[in-house]
Amino acid sequence: MKKILALLLTCALAALLLYVVALLPPMGDADNPTNRHVVPRYLEQGEEEAGTRNIVAGVVLNYRGYDTMGEMAILSAALAGIFAVLGTGRKKVGNAFIDRSGVQFSFISRTAAVLLIPLIMLFSIYVIIYGTDSPGGGFQGGAAIGAGIMISTVAFGFNTAQNRLPHHVRMILEGTAISAFFLVGSAGAVGGGNFLTYMLPSLATQIQATFRTAMLLVLEFGIGITVGVICTSILFALLREEETYNVEHAG
Amino acid sequence: MWNMPVDNINYAVAMILFCIGFYTLIMRSNLIKKIIGLMVMQVSVFFFLVSVGYLTGGAAPTIIPGVAPSPMVNPLPQAMILTAIVIAVSTTALFLSLALKFYSHYGTVDMDKVKEDKR
Numbered sequence: 001m002k003k004i005l006a007l008l009l010t011c012a013l014a015a016l017l018l019y020v021v022a023l024l025p026p027m028g029d030a031d032n033p034t035n036r037h038v039v040p041r042y043l044e045q046g047e048e049e050a051g052t053r054n055i056v057a058g059v060v061l062n063y064r065g066y067d068t069m070g071e072m073a074i075l076s077a078a079l080a081g082i083f084a085v086l087g088t089g090r091k092k093v094g095n096a097f098i099d100r101s102g103v104q105f106s107f108i109s110r111t112a113a114v115l116l117i118p119l120i121m122l123f124s125i126y127v128i129i130y131g132t133d134s135p136g137g138g139f140q141g142g143a144a145i146g147a148g149i150m151i152s153t154v155a156f157g158f159n160t161a162q163n164r165l166p167h168h169v170r171m172i173l174e175g176t177a178i179s180a181f182f183l184v185g186s187a188g189a190v191g192g193g194n195f196l197t198y199m200l201p202s203l204a205t206q207i208q209a210t211f212r213t214a215m216l217l218v219l220e221f222g223i224g225i226t227v228g229v230i231c232t233s234i235l236f237a238l239l240r241e242e243e244t245y246n247v248e249h250a251g
Numbered sequence: 252m253w254n255m256p257v258d259n260i261n262y263a264v265a266m267i268l269f270c271i272g273f274y275t276l277i278m279r280s281n282l283i284k285k286i287i288g289l290m291v292m293q294v295s296v297f298f299f300l301v302s303v304g305y306l307t308g309g310a311a312p313t314i315i316p317g318v319a320p321s322p323m324v325n326p327l328p329q330a331m332i333l334t335a336i337v338i339a340v341s342t343t344a345l346f347l348s349l350a351l352k353f354y355s356h357y358g359t360v361d362m363d364k365v366k367e368d369k370r
Contacts, residue, residue, distance in 0.1 A: 055323070
């Protein structure tokens with residue numbers, strides 16, 4: 001009974017959504033309302049106004065800088081929630097199922113990790129630095145950093161990875177990254193402009209472009225570090241909880 | 252007006268994905284499967300928004316110096332989805348950690364079993 005009711009509800013929802021979709025303008029048409037309002041300005045003047053050749057990075061960092069700042073606050077709030085639920089694991093010695101599993105960390109996987117991880121880190125830093133001029137940016141680079149740390153966790157075990165990057169170091173990194181965003185944003189306000197404009201009108205005009213590039217780079221690194229730290233912290237928190245469950249129910 | 256079957260197939264697929272996720276969310280009693288349903292719903296919304304920004308024959312929205320500008324796809328949905336994906340990851344991790352707590356408390360992730368036990 002409940003199943004039929006849910007199926008009916010879902011079918012009604014699907015019918016409604018498909019009906020609305022059928023009324024939408026055709027996809028990929030240059031005359032669509034989504035392609036006409038602010039977007040031509042982003043595409044035509046994005047390079048001068050936002051200071052980035054990659055328009056997506058310009059939208060993320062400059063035109064919609066407030067959104068990105070709020071998004072970093074949301075990430076920290078979610079991380080705080082995870083820590084509140086699962087505990088922070090401040091103790092030096094963590095333990096997890098991955099450390100006690102019967103499968104030993106094999107020579108092949110360890111060698112592959114040793115070879116891969118430096119390259120992954122190098123690539124992520126490249127993606128972050130060139131994110132303003134080519135496809136890429138802080139989010140993608142941060143995800144690559146998190147992936148590198150996940151590989152090291154799989155290859156060397158939870159204990160080693162967590163001792164390399166303990167909780168307090170991660171929290172300092174994340175706090176620094178988020179405060180850097182606020183500081184860079186308010187530098188514009190202090191210099192006489194608006195919040196998050198990356199302009200210091202008191203400076204000479206020749207230096208402005210260089211100054212803005214430096215500030216955008218700081219922001220990209222801040223976002224990259226935040227995302228990398230969040231990926232790592234989520235992984236460690238979930239691994240650790242597995243261990244506490246096993247201890248509670250094995251004994 | 253009724254041009255859906257050919258042009259807007261991406262939109263239609265996104266809506267069907269959304270309904271699949273919705274059905275999973277409300278019908279499954281397993282918490283992990285509920286979370287999977289929620290993720291399918293999230294991904295369908297991302298898919299829909301990125302499709303809205305598509306332009307036929309458009310290039311990636313990156314200006315290459317020395318190359319004549321060509322029509323580019325809409326950068327705004329891409330920037331929004333970029334931030335939304337990261338938020339989706341962190342909120343999913345929060346859901347999963349709550350599910351882990353649920354499991355360590357009740358010994359199961361099945362909500363119906365917990366309800367039966369209470370009776």
